[in-house]
Every structure is written in C-alpha cells, then in structure tokens.
Amino acid sequence: MTRQSAARKPETTEAVIRLSDVNKWYGEFQALKDINLTIKRGERVVVCGPSGSGKSTMIRCINRLEEHQRGTIVVDGIELTDNLKNIEAIRSEVGMVFQSFNLFPHLRVIDNLTLAPMWVRKMPKKEAETLAMEYLERVRIPEQAYKFPGQLSGGQQQRVAIARALCMQPKIMLFDEPTSALDPEMIKEVLDVMIELAESGMTMIVVTHEMGFAKTVADTMVFMDAGEIVEVAPPSIFFEAPKSDRTKLFLSQILTH
Amino acid sequence: MTEIIAPTGDTAALAPVRKAARESEPPPTEKIGALRWLRRNLFNSPLNSALTIVAFVLVAYWGVSFVEWGILDAVWYTTDHNVCRQAAGACWAVIAEKHRPMLFGVYPYDEHWRLIVALVVYLATVTLTLTPYCWKRSILIPLWIAALAVMGTMLWGGVFGLTYVDSGQWGGLPLTMVLFTGTVVVGFPISILLALGRRSRLPAVKAISVTLIESMRGVPLITILFFAVNVFPLFLPEGMEIDKMLRVVVGMAIFFACYQAEVIRGGLQAIPRGQYEAAEALGLGYWRMTYKIVLPQALRICLPGIVNHIIAALKNTSFVLIIGLFDILTATTAVMQDPLWRRFFVEAYLFVAAVYFIFCFALSKYSQQVERWLNEGRRF
Ligand SMILES: Nc1ncnc2c1ncn2[C@@H]1O[C@H](COP(=O)(O)OP(=O)(O)OP(=O)(O)O)[C@@H](O)[C@H]1O
Ligand SMILES: [Mg+2]
Numbered sequence: 001m002t003r004q005s006a007a008r009k010p011e012t013t014e015a016v017i018r019l020s021d022v023n024k025w026y027g028e029f030q031a032l033k034d035i036n037l038t039i040k041r042g043e044r045v046v047v048c049g050p051s052g053s054g055k056s057t058m059i060r061c062i063n064r065l066e067e068h069q070r071g072t073i074v075v076d077g078i079e080l081t082d083n084l085k086n087i088e089a090i091r092s093e094v095g096m097v098f099q100s101f102n103l104f105p106h107l108r109v110i111d112n113l114t115l116a117p118m119w120v121r122k123m124p125k126k127e128a129e130t131l132a133m134e135y136l137e138r139v140r141i142p143e144q145a146y147k148f149p150g151q152l153s154g155g156q157q158q159r160v161a162i163a164r165a166l167c168m169q170p171k172i173m174l175f176d177e178p179t180s181a182l183d184p185e186m187i188k189e190v191l192d193v194m195i196e197l198a199e200s201g202m203t204m205i206v207v208t209h210e211m212g213f214a215k216t217v218a219d220t221m222v223f224m225d226a227g228e229i230v231e232v233a234p235p236s237i238f239f240e241a242p243k244s245d246r247t248k249l250f251l252s253q254i255l256t257h
Numbered sequence: 258m259t260e261i262i263a264p265t266g267d268t269a270a271l272a273p274v275r276k277a278a279r280e281s282e283p284p285p286t287e288k289i290g291a292l293r294w295l296r297r298n299l300f301n302s303p304l305n306s307a308l309t310i311v312a313f314v315l316v317a318y319w320g321v322s323f324v325e326w327g328i329l330d331a332v333w334y335t336t337d338h339n340v341c342r343q344a345a346g347a348c349w350a351v352i353a354e355k356h357r358p359m360l361f362g363v364y365p366y367d368e369h370w371r372l373i374v375a376l377v378v379y380l381a382t383v384t385l386t387l388t389p390y391c392w393k394r395s396i397l398i399p400l401w402i403a404a405l406a407v408m409g410t411m412l413w414g415g416v417f418g419l420t421y422v423d424s425g426q427w428g429g430l431p432l433t434m435v436l437f438t439g440t441v442v443v444g445f446p447i448s449i450l451l452a453l454g455r456r457s458r459l460p461a462v463k464a465i466s467v468t469l470i471e472s473m474r475g476v477p478l479i480t481i482l483f484f485a486v487n488v489f490p491l492f493l494p495e496g497m498e499i500d501k502m503l504r505v506v507v508g509m510a511i512f513f514a515c516y517q518a519e520v521i522r523g524g525l526q527a528i529p530r531g532q533y534e535a536a537e538a539l540g541l542g543y544w545r546m547t548y549k550i551v552l553p554q555a556l557r558i559c560l561p562g563i564v565n566h567i568i569a570a571l572k573n574t575s576f577v578l579i580i581g582l583f584d585i586l587t588a589t590t591a592v593m594q595d596p597l598w599r600r601f602f603v604e605a606y607l608f609v610a611a612v613y614f615i616f617c618f619a620l621s622k623y624s625q626q627v628e629r630w631l632n633e634g635r636r637f
Binding site: 063084096102103116119168 | 529531532534535536537538539540541542545549550553554557
C-alpha cells in the first residue's frame with residue numbers, strides 16, 4: 001500500500017535471494033541436499049512437496065532460523081554468516097508467517113504490530129501505531145486492534161500475523177504453510193490477503209498445499225522431495241506438463257482429493 | 258439456536274419452521290437453601306458425613322478452649338506481672354509491657370520514634386510502588402530516592418542533630434524489613450540473570466550459573482550468613498571493610514536468587530519455541546526479545562512460585578540470629594529472658610507470629626490481585 005503499489009514486474013532480473021549448493025544436516029540426517037535457487041525481486045515462489053521433504057527447513061534457512069552448514073545464502077546482497085549484525089539486518093528485511101501464527105499472547109494486537117517497528121526500527125510510538133492501523137485495515141480487521149490474540153479466531157490471528165510481519169516493511173515475505181492450521185472456512189480470508197499482497201508486488205516465498213492459490217499467484221513453482229529441489233517451473237508447465245515422475249506422482253496425489 | 262421440535266401427529270407437517278435463531282435466555286438462577294447446601298457439600302456420602310462430624314467436634318473443642326484461654330480468662334492490661342500469674346487465661350499484657358524492645362530491638366530507647374517514622378515511610382512507599390497508578394518512572398524514581406533518603410537518615414542518623422546509630426544496633430521489625438527488602442530487590446534481578454544464564458548457549462555463562470545455583474542450593478542459609486559475616490572479611494585486602502549489614506543482605510540475596518532462578522527457569526521452559534522464532538524473525542535481538550517477549554510471559558506463568566519464595570525470604574530473615582543481629586523474632590526471644598515475664602512467652606510469640614502473618618498474608622493477597630490483573634481480558 002505504501003511502497004509496492006506498482007504493478008507486478010517479475011521480469012526484473014535483480015536477484016534478491018540466492019541459494020547456492022546449500023546443505024543442511026540435523027545430526028546425521030541430511031535435510032537439504034545441494035539446494036540451488038535464485039529468486040528475483042517481486043517474484044512469487046510457491047514451494048510444495050511431500051511432508052518431511054525439507055520445505056520448512058529451506059525457507060527457515062533464509063532468515064537463519066536454521067543454520068545451513070555448507071553452501072552460501074545471499075539475501076538482498078548480504079551473505080548469511082555467523083555475523084549477528086548481518087543476521088539481524090536480514091531478519092528485519094525478511095518477514096515470516098508461521099503455520100501456528102506465533103502471536104505474542106501477552107500483548108494486544110496493536111502492540112504485537114508496533115513492537116518490532118518501535119524496538120528494531122526505532123520508530124516513534126505514534127508513527128508505529130498509525131502504521132499498524134494501516135496494515136490492520138489492509139488485512140481487514142482494524143476493529144480487533146485492542147483485543148488480545150487469544151480472543152481472535154484462527155483466521156483473524158493469522159491475518160494479524162501477516163500484518164505484524166508487514167509492519168516491518170520487509171522486502172521479502174516467507175510463508176510456511178500459513179493456512180494448514182486453519183478451519184476450511186477461514187482459509188479463504190487468509191489466502192485473499194495473501195493474493196492482495198502478491199498483487200502489490202511483494203517478493204514472496206510460500207510453502208503451501210493450496211494448489212488453487214499457487215495457480216493464481218505463483219510465478220514459479222518449486223517442487224521438493226527428500227531434501228532436494230526436483231523441479232522448478234512456471235505454473236503453466238508445472239501443472240500441465242511436469243518433467244519429473246516424482247512431481248507427477250505428487251500432483252496426482254494432491255489434486256485428486 | 259435449537260430448532261423447535263415439531264409436534265407429532267397430523268399437524269407436524271404444517272408446523273412452521275422457525276428460521277430465526279432462538280433468543281438466548283438468562284441462565285437459571287440457582288436458589289439453594291442452607292440445608293440443601295449442607296447436604297450437597299458436607300454430607301454427600303457416609304465418609305464425608307463422618308469426616309464432617311469429626312472435624313466439627315475437634316474445631317469446637319479447640320475453639321472453645323482457645324476462646325476461654327485467649328479471651329474470657331485473659332488479662333488484657335496490667336503493669337504488674339503478678340496479676341497475670343494469678344489469671345487462668347492468656348496474659349496479653351506482656352505485649353503492652355514489652356512491645357517496644359520486641360519491635361525495635363536494641364535500638365536506643367529514646368530514638369524509637371525514628372524507627373516509627375522509617376517504618377511508616379517504608380510501608381507507604383511499598384504500598385504506592387505496588388499500585389498500578391504509580392508504575393511510571395517519573396513517580397517511582399523520585400519516590401524511592403526520597404524514601405531511601407528519609408529512611409537512611411532515620412535509621413543511621415548522624416545528621417540534623419540526630420545521634421548516630423550503627424547498623425549493628427538496628428533491630429526488630431525495621432531490621433526485618435531492611436533485610437527482606439534488600440534480599441528481594443538485590444536478589445530478584447540476579448535470579449533472572451541466573452535463570453537466563455542456565456539456559457544460555459554460551460558454555461561459560463551456563464557453567465557459572467549452574468555452579469552457583471547448585472552450590473548455593475546445596476548449603477544451608479546459616480552457612481552462607483556465617484561466611485558473609487565471619488569468613489568473607491578475611492579475603493578482603495588490608496584496611497578494606499564492607500558494612501556487615503550489606504554483607505548479610507548480599508549473602509541472603511544470592512541465596513534467594515539461586516532458589517528463585519530455578520522457579521523462573523520453570524517459567525522460561527514453558528514458553529513455546531514459536532515465540533522465540535517469531536521474535537527472532539522480526540529482527541529482535543536477544544535482550545530485547547527476552548525483555549519484551551520471554552520474561553513477561555515466563556514471570557506470569559511462575560508468579561505463584563515466585564511469591565512463594567518471596568514469602569519464604571521474609572521468614573528467612575529470622576536466621577540472622579546466629580550472627581548476632583536482632584530481628585523481630587530474635588529480639589522477642591531476648592526480651593522474654595526477663596524472669597518476671599518469662600512464663601508468658603507464648604503470648605509474645607503469638608504476637609510476633611501475627612506480625613509475620615499480616616505481612617505474608619498481604620503479600621499473598623497482593624499476588625492474587627496481580628494474577629487477576631494479568632488475566633483481565635485474556636485467554637490462551
Ligand atoms: N529440529 C530438527 N531436528 C531433527 N530433524 C529435523 C528437525 N527439523 C526437521 N527435521 C527433519 O528434517 C526433515 C525436513 O523437515 P521439514 O520440516 O523441513 O519438512 P517439511 O517439508 O516442511 O515437512 P512438512 O510438510 O511436514 O512441514 C524431516 O525429515 C524432519 O524430520
Ligand atoms: Mg514444514
């Protein structure tokens with residue numbers, strides 16, 4: 001609304017996220033195997049794949065909630081290393097929305113939203129509150145501003161979580177199965193907000209099983225299996241003519257119910 | 258919300274289908290008579306009935322003898338101990354006779370008014386501090402600076418023509434309050450740091466926290482006080498001296514902190530990982546995340562345990578008797594050595610117990626109020 005009102009332009013070639021030969025182990029178990037992926041500014045990427053294939057692990061590496069052990073990840077020109085300052089800088093540019101919302105239950109909705117702008121961006125309280133109300137309107141729940149998260153429905157909580165991430169005015173948004181914990185009637189209200197966000201030109205990486213959503217907004221589909229990226233393709237090709245057998249099998253399973 | 262149940266028979270098909278949601282009725286008000294209440298709560302099974310009767314008999318028996326001893330046959334006021342000796346009941350007169358040295362210890366008798374001023378200022382300051390209206394830096398900081406200045410002036414003296422009283426001579430209730438407040442105010446921040454330290458990823462920080470907590474929990478408080486008073490000065494460089502009261506308070510504070518740290522750690526463990534991840538994903542650093550997200554939730558989870566240890570800390574102040582300080586309990590013991598009044602020590606100790614009880618009860622009531630504030634309008 002404030003910044004990305006320009007039309008979608010995924011054609012820009014500037015890469016904002018670049019993963020090169022990223023490998024990650026949990027103990028002996030290799031969760032990511034030579035992941036290579038480049039995401040351009042304004043690009044909307046939908047990641048899918050069977051459970052345990054490493055989707056969450058991959059996107060959580062992008063904001064260093066998980067640490068990769070080999071390879072390089074560059075986000076917005078900054079390489080992710082042990083440097084704490086770099087990590088915090090990247091995190092403030094990368095918003096994340098979780099499956100389980102993770103709102104702060106002891107803070108009112110408005111305080112959930114103003115917390116990071118005030119304490120990370122050093123924004124004055126008044127300004128942060130104006131910004132928060134702006135985003136609450138954008139996710140269509142301004143009337144809930146002074147309630148506590150526990151008083152909201154799941155769909156409302158997830159929309160607050162999206163607004164909270166947007167209040168940091170991030171360049172990139174990560175979504176890890178944002179609708180998986182929701183009842184069917186609430187999924188749409190969250191997806192609608194995400195579609196709107198996609199239309200505003202935000203760079204998004206979305207892990208989801210909502211294939212309807214993927215067909216509507218994705219510029220690129222990424223299919224993962226067993227820690228590898230198996231297929232990367234635009235949705236028209238991905239859904240109509242996938243190359244890999246594993247993709248075909250997955251799609252046949254997920255699209256038949 | 259429930260549909261009207263269609264009447265059976267021919268009219269069933271014709272019965273109108275109710276479209277609008279049914280209006281909700283007020284909940285049924287229960288009117289229970291006294292007898293019914295007794296039946297339901299005290300005599301609802303043979304075992305419960307038996308227990309009720311036994312409990313009633315015991316309470317009645319002790320209650321009657323206490324009323325006889327403590328009220329009907331009691332001597333309320335006299336300056337003559339012989340009157341008390343002849344009475345069958347309690348001698349509450351001992352409190353009137355001895356309350357000054359019990360409450361104020363060996364502090365010079367003519368200066369007791371200073372302690373009263375200090376106590377009044379203390380109670381007023383604490384009461385204000387615990388009132389949400391005053392939770393602003395602009396009120397609390399000046400309030401405490403002024404209160405500490407007044408209390409310090411009153412206790413030590415040495416200025417404005419007041420005679421100087423060494424902290425070794427402080428005693429009674431003011432001493433108890435100094436020790437208690439010092440312990441909690443110094444100990445609580447340490448306990449938070451220790452609890453965080455024990456969960457730290459930095460091996461050195463973790464090792465220090467674990468060692469301190471485990472070693473302090475492994476020894477009795479008396480040992481720590483003995484160390485603080487008698488052993489610690491031996492390690493100080495020549496000519497350097499640290500006030501005995503300060504050493505005692507720091508010793509008690511560290512002991513308090515080590516117990517409290519484990520309570521707080523329990524609260525920290527109850528915070529879901531998602532809270533940390535959400536805070537980190539927003540770019541909050543460790544301290545800010547701890548201060549804004551983790552601690553507020555953790556402390557409120559373990560508030561009952563925290564208050565438990567604070568109350569224990571109040572009563573632990575009586576351990577200073579072994580290092581020659583006269584808190585309210587020790588002062589009472591000393592006063593009751595008086596051969597004329599010695600036999601009425603029970604009444605004197607009941608009085609001290611009542612003083613402790615008032616403070617502990619107020620603390621626990623206050624913590625219940627805090628829980629109520631915290632729960633206002635929230636559910637998880
Ligand atoms: N903290 C961890 N410790 C050990 N193993 C882990 C950990 N987190 C994930 N794994 C393992 O790594 C693999 C990939 O996990 P990940 O959560 O990335 O899968 P996913 O594709 O997101 O699956 P889902 O669709 O179920 O969310 C899984 O086999 C999982 O068991
Ligand atoms: Mg996952």
